[in-house]
Amino acid sequence: DQQVKQNSPSLSVQEGRISILNCDYTNSMFDYFLWYKKYPAEGPTFLISISSIKDKNEDGRFTVFLNKSAKHLSLHIVPSQPGDSAVYFCAASATGGTSYGKLTFGQGTILTVHP
């Protein structure tokens, strides 16, 4: 049962353009969402997060949008740079209850930014 899904295994974008990575979730108890960037043989690096009380959070070139009714979130990177090429994981957590801090990860999307 995949509660967090990233349906696009890969995305290719030209340098300077916008990268849009998508993520869907099914568990309505999720109320905190995060995006991580990961290179091979390294741990994930935290990029940006959003609480369910917001619909948008921005940090530099990264913006995360949350559509609770659709159970969908997206990460926008603009402008995209070749150094952004990596695997991007969407993650979700239910901050209340017994699963404190536990994250459920999507399958990841490989982003390639071409010069």
Added chain:
Amino acid sequence: GAVVSQHPSRVICKSGTSVKIECRSLDFQATTMFWYRQFPKQSLMLMATSNEGSKATYEQGVEKDKFLINHASLTLSTLTVTSAHPEDSSFYICSALLGGEGETQYFGPGTRLLVL
């Protein structure tokens, strides 16, 4: 941002031996740490939740007697793979939970384990 270290970064061992991996939060205290495993071209699989001063909580299907977790201080958790077998070869990653508005997990760089 918060920094988490892991040691060793890579380890090769013989089948039947035990291997200990350390996870440290360097600039913050973490009452909760997590241990993950990642298989090639797959997502991270949560193995267990490590709580300082109490027993770890293991995910379904993870053998607690094989993967021993100790969280003796607010900055250190250890994972010991006991009697390692080749199928235990994997990439092990820890994370530490930084509390606050969103309880963000910060990850270590990972440990590559190869069991011969």
